[in-house]
Amino acid sequence: MNCYLCDQQLRFVPSWRGIFLQELPEVLCRECRSGFLKLNTSGCRLCSKPGDALCRDCLYWEAHGYQDLIESGISLYSYNEAMKNWFHQYKFLKDVVLAEVFASDLKEILVKERATVVPIPLHPGKLHERSFSQVDQLLVAAGVRYSHLLEKCGETLGEKNRQERIASTDLFHLNGEAVPKQVLLVDDLYTTGTTMRHAAKALTQGGAKDIRMLTLIRA
Amino acid sequence: MRPMEAFLTGRVWIRQAFPFSEQELQEAIQQNKAQVIAGITDAGECRRCLERSQASIIAYYCATCNKVCRYCRTCIKMGRISSCTELVVWTAPTAKQIGPRVFGWQGSLTFLQEKASQAISASIERGSDHLLYAVCGAGKTEILFAPIYEALQKGLRICVAAPRTDVILELAPRFHQAFPDATIHTLYGNSPEQNGYGEIILTTTHQLYRFHEAFDVLFVDEADAFPYSLDPSLERAVKKARKRNAPIIYISATPSKTLQKNVSEHSTIFRRYHGAPLPVPSYRALWNYERKIHRKKIPVPLKKWIEDKLQKKQPFLLFFPSVELIDQAAPLLKAIDSRIEAVHSKDPDRKEKVLRLRNGALLGLATSTILERGITIANLQVAVIGADHRVFDAAALIQIAGRVGRSAADPTGDVLFFHDGIAHQMDQARQTILSYNKEAIT
Numbered sequence: 001m002n003c004y005l006c007d008q009q010l011r012f013v014p015s016w017r018g019i020f021l022q023e024l025p026e027v028l029c030r031e032c033r034s035g036f037l038k039l040n041t042s043g044c045r046l047c048s049k050p051g052d053a054l055c056r057d058c059l060y061w062e063a064h065g066y067q068d069l070i071e072s073g074i075s076l077y078s079y080n081e082a083m084k085n086w087f088h089q090y091k092f093l094k095d096v097v098l099a100e101v102f103a104s105d106l107k108e109i110l111v112k113e114r115a116t117v118v119p120i121p122l123h124p125g126k127l128h129e130r131s132f133s134q135v136d137q138l139l140v141a142a143g144v145r146y147s148h149l150l151e152k153c154g155e156t157l158g159e160k161n162r163q164e165r166i167a168s169t170d171l172f173h174l175n176g177e178a179v180p181k182q183v184l185l186v187d188d189l190y191t192t193g194t195t196m197r198h199a200a201k202a203l204t205q206g207g208a209k210d211i212r213m214l215t216l217i218r219a
Numbered sequence: 220m221r222p223m224e225a226f227l228t229g230r231v232w233i234r235q236a237f238p239f240s241e242q243e244l245q246e247a248i249q250q251n252k253a254q255v256i257a258g259i260t261d262a263g264e265c266r267r268c269l270e271r272s273q274a275s276i277i278a279y280y281c282a283t284c285n286k287v288c289r290y291c292r293t294c295i296k297m298g299r300i301s302s303c304t305e306l307v308v309w310t311a312p313t314a315k316q317i318g319p320r321v322f323g324w325q326g327s328l329t330f331l332q333e334k335a336s337q338a339i340s341a342s343i344e345r346g347s348d349h350l351l352y353a354v355c356g357a358g359k360t361e362i363l364f365a366p367i368y369e370a371l372q373k374g375l376r377i378c379v380a381a382p383r384t385d386v387i388l389e390l391a392p393r394f395h396q397a398f399p400d401a402t403i404h405t406l407y408g409n410s411p412e413q414n415g416y417g418e419i420i421l422t423t424t425h426q427l428y429r430f431h432e433a434f435d436v437l438f439v440d441e442a443d444a445f446p447y448s449l450d451p452s453l454e455r456a457v458k459k460a461r462k463r464n465a466p467i468i469y470i471s472a473t474p475s476k477t478l479q480k481n482v483s484e485h486s487t488i489f490r491r492y493h494g495a496p497l498p499v500p501s502y503r504a505l506w507n508y509e510r511k512i513h514r515k516k517i518p519v520p521l522k523k524w525i526e527d528k529l530q531k532k533q534p535f536l537l538f539f540p541s542v543e544l545i546d547q548a549a550p551l552l553k554a555i556d557s558r559i560e561a562v563h564s565k566d567p568d569r570k571e572k573v574l575r576l577r578n579g580a581l582l583g584l585a586t587s588t589i590l591e592r593g594i595t596i597a598n599l600q601v602a603v604i605g606a607d608h609r610v611f612d613a614a615a616l617i618q619i620a621g622r623v624g625r626s627a628a629d630p631t632g633d634v635l636f637f638h639d640g641i642a643h644q645m646d647q648a649r650q651t652i653l654s655y656n657k658e659a660i661t
Contacts, residue, residue, distance in 0.1 A: 001274070002274065089295075093295050093296065093299055094290070094295075094299045095292060095295055095299070096277065096279045096290070097277045097279075097292065127282045128282060128283055129283070130282070131281045131282050131283040131288070131301070131303075132279065132280075132281070132282055133282070137279075
């Protein structure tokens, strides 16, 4: 097997853990893997941004009508050069198989999760165009069960600037499924947190009490 | 020729990115001139790059066609192709434009160049493949001008493919000058769109994926790695882009044994255009260089060599076997002189640094094997640190030596192999260079 990113041949290293614990196979070479930078938990308590216990973006939301809407949150990786390249190839070149790159990270963190895992959905038109949902696919690769509770309304944030993003009107409505008390929202990239706040608002209105969030990357 | 025919002849294009109206396309389909085909065949082969290995053709549940679909990873950087992607191809034959053309090249060839040039023309005439085996600095591009000019007048469609964008960009102005009335397209990753029917296509080997039975004659430059053992898809790309039985002219300074055996017609030039012999590598021991550099020390013999070049104001390249070693050595080299920089393949400033070395702003450059070919700097000196390392095979070492003494004004220079024990490939490279020089005299 070759590295998914640089196509260099991978050396297979057998291990007892691999045999007995059904670990997911490594799909990158050591060099490509070492390019990604994990965030530690000392930063923002909602999005893991390095620095204060509450980053500027999250502070804004807490002060503008979204206080305590989200219990806690975590992002796994920083948006560095290696991550930008991976993200581009995965989401925009649509290299679906790259979802496996972070499968074991997500599996590890979600395997004992008791809340309902709710991925941020794509707009149906966008889904048809992209041919896959990049958030769902990350969870599928990790073997994690999830439920869709939300539907995306018309607009996307992609082309918007910071002010426009933060000021957007409702982005999601509920899809009619019963909303459980505990929810873990999952998204690929956390930029200003707008998407997550809108999703959390819709879920709270539907009856969710304890909402946490997980994003793969903190920009 | 209508614009769509000019664009599409010999190409394979994704329908969604097709630059003509749906109505025009439908018309062409009805007249049996164009066809729409599925991106991946039922057997699981990519119709653009002919990939079919299971590791590269990936099945997944597709939300566009709502069923399990396959996509190709091999050519994904050119826009993903999946089972439900539609490709447009032109199927009607194209009329040849025969007639006299303008030839804008007025240089002269040496006796050997002239001989090779005529041999290539004869091979094209017969429709057989040809290998131009010529040392670094033999003046290979000039040799091609006359055969290409003849092919142009016969209305043949010509392609010159090279593995790297730098080479294509360097060729383009010379071709525009040599063939001023020809439509020349220059293709590489993210190259600008070019209109009309390209009579001469200068392209990176990768872009050949987008062609299908397009060319009457194909020149493959820097074909040393051919057949591309590391990336068989490139070999497929070359074969796919030519019309049936169209001749391929391979050009290389270090052709593989396989290539020499597979191509029956050869021309060889072992003498540089300026007539001086190739610089012969010398050896110098640099024991435990890896450990010394790791301990933040540039080994003394290397330091002396660098200081000698600095004093003589000669630009130099230092080839290192690994990026890690470059990273470790870079600050140490900078401490010797701040005008010594380091580059490697992922360096975004790579081109700029080479340019600065060329114009004298930098004195030396530490590099991985990426600069082993294509680079021409007057009075350049080179040293290989760890020439015994396995990344430097004989062909790479010959290419590295070929950077030196390229200009007629300074036909000599240092090629120094620093080693931690002489390896077979070093001897092989040296013997080969010596044999070229010997044959060049006779």
